[in-house]
């Protein structure tokens with residue numbers, strides 16, 4: 001494409017991240033199903049909403065690549081990882097995923113800076129900010145889980161943890177709440 005305003009290399013890197021966001025959406029969807037089948041309805045809602053957010057991230061990359069005269073290439077999505085064996089493992093896995101995703105965003109920022117690609121640098125700042133919020137959200141969850149699991153007698157704590165997660169503020173709505 002003659003009017004392309006990103007390097008081939010940057011186009012590829014942004015495409016990789018776009019597919020990574022789609023992969024994250026798929027991973028959260030699978031965790032939602034896992035939570036629901038383990039009777040954690042609130043936690044399931046949390047993951048379903050988060051899956052929608054990741055899909056929106058995917059779309060932001062898609063739009064940006066196309067806007068710069070590149071071509072978004074939709075790749076295959078690998079099957080999500082095996083189900084976690086318990087809620088603690090689930091939350092820790094999610095935490096590690098988000099940290100890894102932040103690192104991938106920072107690598108892209110590095111690349112934009114090295115190429116002096118300031119439009120892409122600017123575009124990526126939204127994701128830098130988003131990852132601050134996502135890390136805070138998931139870290140908050142780890143804290144709540146730690147509090148809830150300290151009291152091993154009173155399982156009501158798990159119930160309220162589940163409610164907390166249902167109400168945790170997120171931008172996306174549940175797919176079933178969206179007007180078609």
Ligand SMILES: [Fe+2]
Nearest residue numbers: 021024054057
């Ligand atoms: Fe994301």
Ligand SMILES: [Fe+2]
Nearest residue numbers: 054098101134
């Ligand atoms: Fe995320």
